[in-house]
Amino acid sequence: MNTNRITLVKGQVSSSPKIGGRVTINDLASHLCMSKSTVSRALNGYSDISESTRKRVERTAQKLGYRPLSHAQAIRTGRVRAIALVLQNDEPDKHNPFLQEFLAGACEAASDFGWTVTISTAKSDQDMDTVLTRLIEERKADGFILPRTKVTDPRVRLLRRLGVPYIMFGRTDHGQKKIEKDASWFDISGETAMQNAVVRLVSLGHQRIGYVGSDPEFNYSHLRREGFTQGLHATKLQPDPDLLREGARTRDEGTTETRVLLQLDQPPTAIVYATDMAALGAYKAITELGLTVGKDVSVIGYDGVPESQYVRPALTTYDVDTRMAGERLASLLVRQIRGEPADQLRELQEAQLVERDSDGPPALSSTELAEKIQKQ
Amino acid sequence: MNTNRITLVKGQVSSSPKIGGRVTINDLASHLCMSKSTVSRALNGYSDISESTRKRVERTAQKLGYRPLSHAQAIRTGRVRAIALVLQNDEPDKHNPFLQEFLAGACEAASDFGWTVTISTAKSDQDMDTVLTRLIEERKADGFILPRTKVTDPRVRLLRRLGVPYIMFGRTDHGQKKIEKDASWFDISGETAMQNAVVRLVSLGHQRIGYVGSDPEFNYSHLRREGFTQGLHATKLQPDPDLLREGARTRDEGTTETRVLLQLDQPPTAIVYATDMAALGAYKAITELGLTVGKDVSVIGYDGVPESQYVRPALTTYDVDTRMAGERLASLLVRQIRGEPADQLRELQEAQLVERDSDGPPALSSTELAEKIQKQ
DNA sequence: CCCATTGCCGAAACCGGTTTCGGAACAAAT
DNA sequence: ATTTGTTCCGAAACCGGTTTCGGCAATGGG
Numbered sequence: 176m177n178t179n180r181i182t183l184v185k186g187q188v189s190s191s192p193k194i195g196g197r198v199t200i201n202d203l204a205s206h207l208c209m210s211k212s213t214v215s216r217a218l219n220g221y222s223d224i225s226e227s228t229r230k231r232v233e234r235t236a237q238k239l240g241y242r243p244l245s246h247a248q249a250i251r252t253g254r255v256r257a258i259a260l261v262l263q264n265d266e267p268d269k270h271n272p273f274l275q276e277f278l279a280g281a282c283e284a285a286s287d288f289g290w291t292v293t294i295s296t297a298k299s300d301q302d303m304d305t306v307l308t309r310l311i312e313e314r315k316a317d318g319f320i321l322p323r324t325k326v327t328d329p330r331v332r333l334l335r336r337l338g339v340p341y342i343m344f345g346r347t348d349h350g351q352k353k354i355e356k357d358a359s360w361f362d363i364s365g366e367t368a369m370q371n372a373v374v375r376l377v378s379l380g381h382q383r384i385g386y387v388g389s390d391p392e393f394n395y396s397h398l399r400r401e402g403f404t405q406g407l408h409a410t411k412l413q414p415d416p417d418l419l420r421e422g423a424r425t426r427d428e429g430t431t432e433t434r435v436l437l438q439l440d441q442p443p444t445a446i447v448y449a450t451d452m453a454a455l456g457a458y459k460a461i462t463e464l465g466l467t468v469g470k471d472v473s474v475i476g477y478d479g480v481p482e483s484q485y486v487r488p489a490l491t492t493y494d495v496d497t498r499m500a501g502e503r504l505a506s507l508l509v510r511q512i513r514g515e516p517a518d519q520l521r522e523l524q525e526a527q528l529v530e531r532d533s534d535g536p537p538a539l540s541s542t543e544l545a546e547k548i549q550k551q
Numbered sequence: 552m553n554t555n556r557i558t559l560v561k562g563q564v565s566s567s568p569k570i571g572g573r574v575t576i577n578d579l580a581s582h583l584c585m586s587k588s589t590v591s592r593a594l595n596g597y598s599d600i601s602e603s604t605r606k607r608v609e610r611t612a613q614k615l616g617y618r619p620l621s622h623a624q625a626i627r628t629g630r631v632r633a634i635a636l637v638l639q640n641d642e643p644d645k646h647n648p649f650l651q652e653f654l655a656g657a658c659e660a661a662s663d664f665g666w667t668v669t670i671s672t673a674k675s676d677q678d679m680d681t682v683l684t685r686l687i688e689e690r691k692a693d694g695f696i697l698p699r700t701k702v703t704d705p706r707v708r709l710l711r712r713l714g715v716p717y718i719m720f721g722r723t724d725h726g727q728k729k730i731e732k733d734a735s736w737f738d739i740s741g742e743t744a745m746q747n748a749v750v751r752l753v754s755l756g757h758q759r760i761g762y763v764g765s766d767p768e769f770n771y772s773h774l775r776r777e778g779f780t781q782g783l784h785a786t787k788l789q790p791d792p793d794l795l796r797e798g799a800r801t802r803d804e805g806t807t808e809t810r811v812l813l814q815l816d817q818p819p820t821a822i823v824y825a826t827d828m829a830a831l832g833a834y835k836a837i838t839e840l841g842l843t844v845g846k847d848v849s850v851i852g853y854d855g856v857p858e859s860q861y862v863r864p865a866l867t868t869y870d871v872d873t874r875m876a877g878e879r880l881a882s883l884l885v886r887q888i889r890g891e892p893a894d895q896l897r898e899l900q901e902a903q904l905v906e907r908d909s910d911g912p913p914a915l916s917s918t919e920l921a922e923k924i925q926k927q
Numbered sequence: 928c929c930c931a932t933t934g935c936c937g938a939a940a941c942c943g944g945t946t947t948c949g950g951a952a953c954a955a956a957t
Numbered sequence: 958a959t960t961t962g963t964t965c966c967g968a969a970a971c972c973g974g975t976t977t978c979g980g981c982a983a984t985g986g987g
Contacts, residue, residue: 197688199943210967215945223965242688246622246631247943250972255622257669257691264655270857272646274654279640279672286671286682291691293633293669295662296655306662312573312618315633315667426861455861481646482858485802485831575973586937591975599935623973627942933984940977947970957960 198241207235218243245291249314258285258508259316261306261330262296263323266424272481273497280501281320288509300329311339318512320344320504324360326394331358342508342520344500347394359511359520361503365395365477366402368493368526369447372475373406376445376534381473383541384412385436385443387429387457388421389450396421399449399477418443429456437464437472442544444537445473451480451492454533458486465551471544473534477526488532495526574617583611594619621667625690634661634884635692637682637706638672639699642800648857649873656877657696664885676705687715694888696720696880700736702770707734718884718896720876723770735887735896737879741771741853742778744869744902745823748851749782752821752910757849759917760788761812761819763805763833764797765826772797775825775853794819805832813840813848818920820913821849827856827868830909834862841927847920849910853902864908871902 204211209228217224217232224232235241249255260281262274282292293315297303307330310316318340321330324347334341335358343360369386376384386403389396400419407414417439420432429452436443437460448454454476461472468474469488476483479494507520539547580587585604593600593608600608611617625631636657638650654668661668669691673679683706686692694716697706700723710717711734719736745762752760762779765772776795783790793815796808805828812819813836824830830852837848844850845864852859855870883896915923 213966225965244626244690244943246625246690248945249622250620250626251945262651262654264651270648271651272648274650275638275640275647278638278670282670282672291669291671291686291689293667294654294658295667296658310667313667314620314622589936601935620973624975627975
């Protein structure tokens with residue numbers, strides 16, 4: 176009983192003339208022979224401090240290596256100079272090869288502003304709610320980066336209700352700008368990539384092109400599918416509902432959906448995938464049927480996962496600059512917290528085509544392909 | 552003037568609007584009709600508060616949803632209840648598939664203690680120094696997790712000099728416990744895995760076993776190599792310096808080192824790799840020579856990267872539970888910061904063998920293998 | 928019954944910053 | 958010479974907690 180309680184000890188001689196050796200604003204003030212309020216206002220650019228003293232304070236602060244403690248400032252200002260990123264961990268594919276680069280971008284951008292990044296993880300939507308609430312209540316961050324936005328995103332609702340700044344990596348509402356009319360976001364235009372993929376395949380001679388989409392829960396899935404159909408439209412190809420598959424979130428599901436497409440009476444000679452993972456899964460389905468990727472069936476992916484350059488044949492894909500995404504998101508979020516209007520903090524960038532060996536002119540027509548599959 | 556003088560309003564009872572809606576310790580104190588010092592000490596388990604009032608305070612705190620601001624506490628205690636993780640970003644292979652799980656483990660453990668995780672990245676050893684110094688000076692964290700320890704680690708020197716708590720993921724000094732005699736660490740025993748790999752291969756019938764090590768800058772490289780040679784010793788195989796290669800940090804370097812081994816007059820019929828990435832690189836070298844992985848040449852990796860289960864033949868490897876590593880590291884670090892002696896906060900766990908198809912009985916003897924390679 | 932402990936709590940100082948308010952010094956206007 | 962502004966800075970309150978210190982009441986010992 177009472178084992179872990181703190182016992183008061185008398186005569187605890189503090190051997191600390193200046194524990195930690197930190198330079199505080201008081202040290203700085205007494206060194207300069209002025210009040211700490213003047214020092215504070217000088218460093219924070221108040222207009223009622225003369226230019227000369229401001230310079231003097233700044234030089235001395237520099238010389239003594241003074242750094243205000245953000246948490247000491249926060250107690251009055253309410254700002255901790257930190258942004259938070261909460262990763263959701265219940266996704267089918269937990270291995271995110273881009274995370275390190277994304278973090279590097281975000282941390283570097285934050286650091287440039289003198290801010291830091293706190294990170295947390297959530298196991299489910301509900302846990303996400305708990306985690307966000309806790310971070311907000313304890314004021315661990317002044318704003319949030321929301322990766323992988325969903326069509327209707329519960330995180331957005333929560334943060335919006337609590338009035339906490341956030342920026343989305345991705346759009347919501349299929350990009351219809353209803354919910355997000357006063358929200359900031361950064362995104363890569365997957366729809367443009369999908370459209371370009373179709374155009375590319377058509378110009379290679381393909382007439383029947385399949386599509387394997389991703390988890391419809393995420394907003395990007397819808398945008399990419401729309402991009403694909405716009406590609407069909409732009410190339411005057413007839414859309415065929417049979418050629419549109421959805422919901423391939425993993426490599427294995429990519430295999431499954433590809434099988435379905437290739438078993439059609441009129442199979443596609445080329446397939447566009449919303450994600451590289453699904454496209455990598457396609458290799459298995461294609462080779463299982465005795466077909467060759469890039470000749471019998473052309474494959475184009477999206478994301479630029481590292482493995483795409485190591486599979487044989489190497490995967491043609493649209494590469495996303497994840498590091499830059501992190502950098503832009505952090506930067507835009509900090510600016511938003513500092514007061515810039517959110518609806519002016521939006522950026523849409525393009526993915527970069529990486530031409531490799533998984534696509535090319537069709538070796539067979541769709542009919543011939545069907546026969547070859549049949550015989551197998 | 553006097554505009555800021557708030558005039559007292561009669562009906563202003565306890566349920567005041569309270570900008571921001573947060574419950575502060577003052578609210579709690581006035582709600583309980585006791586001083587805030589009593590509340591504070593009650594919540595912090597001081598022995599001079601009676602059990603009954605302590606319970607009462609805790610219940611009320613719970614009911615009102617009171618959460619102390621860690622940065623408000625920090626101003627007096629010097630503790631922000633956060634641990635930091637600084638990732639180094641200049642490594643050859645920037646794609647770390649384990650990062651998300653590692654973070655999940657660390658965040659969850661920290662969260663269980665009511666702590667948080669702040670993250671940052673460094674581009675070089677020098678940048679690492681800068682980043683750490685900044686985080687320390689601004690007291691953004693109370694301690695650090697140091698991933699991927701080097702043989703002599705500059706981070707350790709810095710933190711040791713500044714007296715900042717840290718825990719290493721990995722050991723230093725080849726595990727000789729010189730520098731680390733009063734440091735805490737968590738590690739996976741790669742040396743045991745390497746030793747077991749040799750034993751396994753010998754029992755499969757292999758007589759000449761090669762080894763491809765990793766970057767000697769990192770401590771684990773030495774431990775794993777020593778584990779390998781201990782495996783040779785345990786199986787009474789004669790060590791051959793020609794069969795020991797070092798420094799394969801990437802897939803491509805794995806390919807290169809494998810080529811060297813297979814071009815020997817007496818090539819190995821099995822090769823153990825310190826990392827999966829190098830082992831995956833081996834596939835290219837082996838198939839290029841017209842050989843079959845798992846029959847002509849057995850391959851065993853270490854790490855358990857996701858790709859290992861997708862390559863053909865699937866890679867036999869020692870799987871590391873990265874999520875648990877993050878969890879243990881965070882947990883041990885928090886306990887250390889809370890006062891437990893560092894030299895009692897050490898854990899060594901084992902990697903888990905995953906038997907797949909990249910190893911098996913040797914199809915040929917070393918001499919026969921050499922001839923087959925020659926003919927190619 | 929008195930005195931010394933002990934248990935328990937409140938008042939106030941404190942942590943390192945920010946922000947408000949008032950006033951001194953000086954210049955310009957009347 | 959007085960009034961009116963400006964410019965610039967110091968004193969003090971404040972933020973939300975923690976910790977020190979002292980004191981009151983109850984208890985126990987002689």
